[in-house]
Structures are given as C-alpha cells and as structure tokens.
Amino acid sequence: MTGRDRPVAAVEGLTVEIGGRAVVDGVDLRLLPGRITALVGGSGSGKTTTGLALLGEYPAGARVTGTVRAPEGLIGYVPQHPATVLNPVRRVGALLMDIARQRVRHLPRARRAAAARERVLDALDRARLPAAGPLLRRYPHQLSGGQQQRVVLAQVLLLGARAVVADEPTTGQDPLTKRGIVDLLAAVARQGIAVLLLSHDVDVVRALADDVVVLRDGRMTGAPWTSPLPVETRAGEGGGDPGGTVLEARSLTARHARTPVLDRVSLTVRTGECLAVMGRSGSGKTTLARCLSGLHADHDGEVLLDGAPLPRGLRDRDRRQLAGVQYVFQDAKASFDAYRPVLDQIARTAVRLRGADPGAARSEALTVLDTLGLPAARVARPPARLSGGELQRAALARALLARPRVLVCDEVASGLDPLTRSSVLGQLTGLVRTGRIPALVLITHDLDTAALADRIAVMEHGEVVEARATADLLGSPRHPFSRQLVAAAHSLRGEREGALPGGGSAVS
Numbered sequence: 001m002t003g004r005d006r007p008v009a010a011v012e013g014l015t016v017e018i019g020g021r022a023v024v025d026g027v028d029l030r031l032l033p034g035r036i037t038a039l040v041g042g043s044g045s046g047k048t049t050t051g052l053a054l055l056g057e058y059p060a061g062a063r064v065t066g067t068v069r070a071p072e073g074l075i076g077y078v079p080q081h082p083a084t085v086l087n088p089v090r091r092v093g094a095l096l097m098d099i100a101r102q103r104v105r106h107l108p109r110a111r112r113a114a115a116a117r118e119r120v121l122d123a124l125d126r127a128r129l130p131a132a133g134p135l136l137r138r139y140p141h142q143l144s145g146g147q148q149q150r151v152v153l154a155q156v157l158l159l160g161a162r163a164v165v166a167d168e169p170t171t172g173q174d175p176l177t178k179r180g181i182v183d184l185l186a187a188v189a190r191q192g193i194a195v196l197l198l199s200h201d202v203d204v205v206r207a208l209a210d211d212v213v214v215l216r217d218g219r220m221t222g223a224p225w226t227s228p229l230p231v232e233t234r235a236g237e238g239g240g241d242p243g244g245t246v247l248e249a250r251s252l253t254a255r256h257a258r259t260p261v262l263d264r265v266s267l268t269v270r271t272g273e274c275l276a277v278m279g280r281s282g283s284g285k286t287t288l289a290r291c292l293s294g295l296h297a298d299h300d301g302e303v304l305l306d307g308a309p310l311p312r313g314l315r316d317r318d319r320r321q322l323a324g325v326q327y328v329f330q331d332a333k334a335s336f337d338a339y340r341p342v343l344d345q346i347a348r349t350a351v352r353l354r355g356a357d358p359g360a361a362r363s364e365a366l367t368v369l370d371t372l373g374l375p376a377a378r379v380a381r382p383p384a385r386l387s388g389g390e391l392q393r394a395a396l397a398r399a400l401l402a403r404p405r406v407l408v409c410d411e412v413a414s415g416l417d418p419l420t421r422s423s424v425l426g427q428l429t430g431l432v433r434t435g436r437i438p439a440l441v442l443i444t445h446d447l448d449t450a451a452l453a454d455r456i457a458v459m460e461h462g463e464v465v466e467a468r469a470t471a472d473l474l475g476s477p478r479h480p481f482s483r484q485l486v487a488a489a490h491s492l493r494g495e496r497e498g499a500l501p502g503g504g505s506a507v508s
Helices: 047-053 092-103 109-126 145-158 175-190 202-208 285-293 319-324 342-354 358-371 388-400 418-433 470-475 480-496
Strands: 009-018 021-031 036-041 063-069 075-078 163-167 194-198 211-216 245-256 259-270 273-279 299-305 325-328 406-410 439-444 455-460 463-469 505-507
Touching (some): 009 047, 021 036, 021 047, 021 211, 036 047, 047 163, 047 194, 092 109, 092 145, 175 202, 175 480, 194 202, 202 480, 245 285, 245 439, 259 439, 273 285, 273 418, 319 325, 319 342, 325 388, 342 388, 358 388, 388 406, 388 418, 418 439, 455 480
Parallel strands (some): 036 211, 163 194, 273 439, 325 406, 406 439
Antiparallel strands (some): 009 063, 245 259, 455 463
C-alpha cells in the first residue's frame, strides 16, 4: 500500500445511538491523502455526526460503537460558521502567531520568533490570505465570512493537519465567494491533505469531490442525492400578471452604528409576485429585509404596506402590521425558544397576532406543518431535537400562521439538501401562485433560488444596481457586477456536468 493509498483517517462500522434511535448506523469512511470525499444527504441524515466523530466529538448521551481511527492533532475542522471558533478579542495576526509559537517551542529561543513568522507566512500563502495589508490587524468580526473561513483554515494548516473536515463551507455564500472556496479546497487537496466535505451544495460537490458517500437516515445508500429544481416551479415562467403594489420601499438609507449599509434603496413588490434580492455578503440584502420587516429601525426613508406607511420598528407596529410582513430567519434555531416545544411556539403566532383560539391555532399549525412535511411527533419536541432543515420548515410554518401580506425569507434554503430545498422553494412559490400569500421576497446568494422569482434585484455596496424580470436579467445582465455573479454561477454549474473529477465515483 503506497502512502497515497493509506488512509489518514477512517471510520468502520460507526453507529451512534441517541435515546435508542440510531442517528448514524454502520457507516464506513476512508480519507486518503490528496483526495476530497463528499459526505452528502438530507437534513438529519447523520452527516455532521459522522464528520464530528473524526474529531472525537459526539452528541451528549450518545452510545457509540464501531471504530474511529483519527490520529490526535491531525484532523482539522472548518465549521459552517467560522466566527464561532475564532477568539473575538484577538487580532488575526495574533491568533496565528499564538499557534505558531506553540509549534516552534522545541527550537532554541533565539530562533523561535523568526521560525514562527515563517510558519505564519507559509500558512497564509497556503490559505490564500495576504500577508501584507490590514487583514492581520483586524479582529474576526471585521472580516467577511469567506475571510474568516480562510483564517480558520490557516490555523488548521499551522497545526500540521493531515486531514480537514469542511462543514457546509459554501452554505449561504454568493456565487463569487463560492467559486473562491471551491478553488481553495482544491488547492488544499493538492498539498496532499485529505478533505472531508459535508455539503448540501450539488454544484460544489460535483466540482470538487473525488468520491461521494450518500447517507439517508444514518445509513450509507446508493440512492440518488441530487435533484434539479423542477422547471414547473419557477414563478418567473408561468404565474399570472402581478397586480397592485403590496410592499414598497422608498429611498431607504440604513446604518449599523456609524457605518452606512443602505444607500437610497427603492423597490416594489406587487400582488402575486416573487422578488429575489441577490448580492454578495455585506451588500446590504439582510439589512434591507430587516428594514422591511421592522427589525432594523435605524433607517431613513419609508416602507409602505398596501400604500400605508409602516412604523420603522416592531415595537411601534400594531398586530395587523406585525402580521402583514413576516420574516423567516436564516438561522432558524436561534429564532426559537430552546425550552418550549416547537409546536407550541408555532401555534402561539396565530393566538398572538390574529387572536385565534388556542385549540384552533394548534390544529391549524399541525395542518400547515403536515403540508411542509413535518409530522406532529417531530414538532412536539424542543428545537434541539430537530434537524436544521426541520427547524427551517417549522420557522416557515410559524410565519404562515400569521397569514402575512408579504413573506420575507432570508436564505431559508441555504442549509437544506437539494430535494428538501426544491420542495420548500416549490411550496413557497406555490403559496404566491395560489394566493395564500400575496407576495414573497427571497433574500438569497443562490442563482438557482433567484431563478424561481418573477423579478431579481441585484445589490452591491448597499445599492440596487439592477432590477429586472428574471429571464431578462439572467439571460443578459447589464451591470458589471450582475455579469460577474451570473458568470461565476455558470462556471460552477459547468463543472457539475459529466463525471466526478479525478475518475472518482459515488460510494454506496
């Protein structure tokens, strides 16, 4: 067996049981030097539990059987939210130097400082981060999500990791950032490091993976794991003509402290219409959504619902206004009370905003949840007992119980597997077409998600640089930034066509 055929890490017959239920059941996995293995499957399939097992981490109270061979100190982890593992009060340069100093303690004292700096520079180069400029003087919160990921990866490389577990590294990223992450992980593999990619992203898996392991209900399976969004669900290709304006923003200017975020943004959403708002991280998309829904009161300009101005903040809106514009958060887990059953929290929306009878509200909640694929037994649990995809659908059901005039969805599909994403987005656009909600605003980084809309508004640096019918914008984008977004998405999609790179295969 050659060095490149000898696994850096492996799991054999891994079974993880929680409360008598196997969340991972008999999984085998081998990570080879210089190869990228993708672990894919629906929400709750056991991907993250398997990946974390390589790091020696398991859910509380879990019963674990099988074998995990992962030499201590040789497995690095790049989480979906990298800021959670970065010290917020240490500058980036100091974070890296702290690790480098530990790695050179065996050297004579006179050589340690120079050797530590050399290691930091090497890690920065391998993680594609600039050694010059302001980046090393910044704190983690002053970096973009993509920069934070690279800093975490630089830390992993400084520690001498021979394998890296990358957990949903492209979730919620725009096409340009996603393209950069794909190139970065490919470069890491070329350095002889094994990569385990945990991902829902079809394009990224096809572009990167040498091998694909598919999980369903904790077990390895040969079942298909990809599914394109069906053409018939695309709102921009078949709905009726939009009617009058439901929601309008006029010259919105918003700030975070003293930093301007929105610059005179104006847009309209009409009856029967789905509007997608696209742009890179930091472009102002989420701030715009929060202004529309009353979650960000520090703004100038007007937001009108059915022609009537809305108060800027939630506290100043009455029940009808609160119900009229409902917001579905990207981080669904953080939007639920950790100690109350999910069903109770969903039903409470109808009671609080519509004055519904508690029994009727509970019955309505169960009906809506059933249409979204969530059985009563699942939502009777606290949020921690549901997967990320299940919580996202629960958050959607909670918003629907308010019977909103406009539903604002912030990256609601970014953490979902392809099949669930297709189902949820199809249901959302169907709600508009059938008139159950008059209008829908989709905040998204994803071109496939935006393609479902009737119109797309592209944001850059706090401005709407282009807003046109979906087919027109995607077919012939006018603004240079719109052209970059579309080109980057097409680049990844082009790599998805055909066989897996490197002669790889799907593993069942």
